[in-house]
Amino acid sequence: EIQRALSVQVRKHPNIDLLEKHFAVDLITQHHLGMLVKRHLSDIECYGAYVLDLKTEKVIKILSKTTLLASGGAGHLYSTTTNPPIATGDGVAMVYRAKGIIENMEFVQFHPTSLYNPGETPSYLISEAMRGYGGILRNQLGEKFMNKYDKRGSLAPRDVVARAIDNELKIHGHDFVYLDNTHLSEKELKEHFPNITEKCASLGIDIARDRIPVVPAAHYMCGGVKVDMDGQTWIKRLYAVGEVSSTGLHGANRLASNSLIEAIVYAARSAKHAVQHVPEYQLAEQIPDWDDSGTTHPEEMVLITQNLKEVKQIMTNYVGIVRSDLRLERATVRLEIIYRETEDLYRKSKVSLRICQLRNLINVGYLVIKMANSRKESRGLHYNLDYPKSLDIKPS
Ligand SMILES: Cc1cc2nc3c(=O)[nH]c(=O)nc-3n(C[C@H](O)[C@H](O)[C@H](O)COP(=O)(O)OP(=O)(O)OC[C@H]3O[C@@H](n4cnc5c(N)ncnc54)[C@H](O)[C@@H]3O)c2cc1C
Structure with a gap:
């Protein structure tokens, strides 16, 4: 009902251009102006996104004063999921590549x-x-x-x-x-x-x-792009709402039915904040067009489909409901191989939906493994056989 009502309003609104069959590939930041952008810097800004038009297969540049990510979850990291096919962690992966802050990815709800x-x-x-x-x-x-x-x-x-x-x-x-x-x-x-x-x-x-x-089936990602109470990410001019975001409201274990309420509240707060601040921003200039010179269509789709199958198997068998240090170590080593192969293929290929989704899932899988590895306890949705107890955490 939320989706239906929203779609009706969006289609009716004279100020909204709706681009269907378009897939966001990457966020635009100072990196695209040739500047060195490092993770956790506080002055990274988002100027829009490179977006793949799935009909023409061309990547277009969309510049914006503010950008809001609402790209959903990442259930397709796993072999069995209740999530729709679009749940490939695109928003988290884009923010990670843009050097923003991602948190709580070890808390995957099944x-x-x-x-x-x-x-x-x-x-x-x-x-x-x-x-x-x-x-x-x-x-x-x-x-x-x-x-x-x-x-x-x-x-x-x-x-x-x-x-x-x-x-x-x-x-x-x-x-x-x-x-x-x-x-x-x-x-x-x-x-x-x-x-x-x-x-x-x-x-x-x-x-x-x-x-x-x-x-059991992968169902909800509690972690994601770290946001404040107005849905602002750690990249300026970029908001994230819904399952892509990590508000902290779900802690380590979401209670059933809380995600839609969270999404609605944060969507309203983000919109209000963006409207207040948008007059402060200008559209960025001199952002280059997407450059795909020297790339070709991958000749063998199996290079993508096989890697996708392997990612799902690795995540399901080693980084699923129950983890251990050994399983996480195995997952790290195996995912690294697939990461290298896929990045190599991506550099040589014309951008396509499938290679982007694979690349995003690999990035997100890496983040789940990394954060699971650094949590030396079991808490909520993260269970590690080597650390079955929760550590005492004193409220600050
Ligand atoms: C079967 C099921 C039952 C559930 N039941 C409940 C419930 O009862 N109560 C509750 O609170 N929660 C429930 N949830 C969870 C809740 O539905 C989701 O968390 C919520 O719908 C996520 O909303 P969202 O707007 O963040 O993402 P979504 O609704 O998944 O929307 C994401 C949108 O982003 C688009 N997108 C993704 N990537 C890109 C890209 N790269 N470029 C362009 N567009 C992109 C997608 O096409 C999609 O339109 C349920 C989930 C499932 C799967």
């Missing part, structure tokens, strides 16, 4: 119960309300395993349930567990969950008679 249906992307979400309604998690041996992990059983919080399922899958070498509703009233269950009933029925699963196969 939804415990997405429908196990290999090949379906995004994965279909089996709402937590179903467990609230009485659904019980069972492993493939039929055991109600949740009681082993938490006295709240199947009603334990998201991160606890996701970790427990992950452990059951690893112990037994299974691909999924079951959500069992067969003890509940068929009529009431189906009335209460008409969409899930219909979706499962389309796959031959009767939710009142069959157990539903479920797996």
Whole structure:
């Protein structure tokens, strides 16, 4: 409903030019004026973005007095995700490359119960309300395993349930567990969950008679581009709102349903702040056009698709719900190889959506690994077998 209402208003507004089928490639900063830009400097400014027109396949330069990123999450870092295909961490990667500040990337939320249906992307979400309604998690041996992990059983919080399922899958070498509703009233269950009933029925699963196969899926990125209370990033004239941003409001573990509220509040605050300050800025001059001389279309798409598969596998197997120092080290080494190959290919290639998304996912994967590595404890969504406890943090 938010998206529908917003789209209607945007299309009606006379001052808004809507560029559909355009993909932001990189932010424009002093770097594009030939100046040396270093990370964490306080005087980096954003002058707009280079944007790929997906129809003409040309990169255009869009200059702006202020820029706002609202590019969503990065669920496609992982093999199984509930996120739409656009969730490739583009905003985080662009800000990172522009030398802005990114934080809290180790806190990736996995939804415990997405429908196990290999090949379906995004994965279909089996709402937590179903467990609230009485659904019980069972492993493939039929055991109600949740009681082993938490006295709240199947009603334990998201991160606890996701970790427990992950452990059951690893112990037994299974691909999924079951959500069992067969003890509940068929009529009431189906009335209460008409969409899930219909979706499962389309796959031959009767939710009142069959157990539903479920797996955890990457769902929400708590970290992102660090912003203040007005959505300002650490790059001047650049705002970030929604899942791309890290406001700190979700801490290390987002409570369900808080992200849309956060996005709306920060969007309003950012817009207000930008409107107040825009008269102070001029459009930048002498920003060069995109230069793709000497580049060609990559001849083999497999160079991109294979690397993408590998990134997802590395992140899923080593940097997923449960991590360890060894897994993180392996992930670092393997991602580094893919990073080099992809950067080399990017330099030689005409820009395309797929290579940009791959490059962005590699940047974001690197940040998740780096931040996971530097947190020597387990907290919220970050769980490391080598440091299973949370460190005491005294409020400052
Ligand atoms: C299945 C599901 C259920 C959820 N349920 C809830 C819920 O009940 N309550 C809740 O609070 N949250 C929920 N969430 C989380 C919430 O929906 C998301 O966090 C939120 O929609 C993110 O909004 P956003 O505006 O930041 O990004 P998005 O809505 O993902 O929008 C990002 C936009 O940026 C565009 N974009 C991305 N990259 C580029 C680029 N390089 N160039 C140009 N455009 C780009 C995309 O095309 C897209 O239009 C759910 C998420 C999922 C996946």
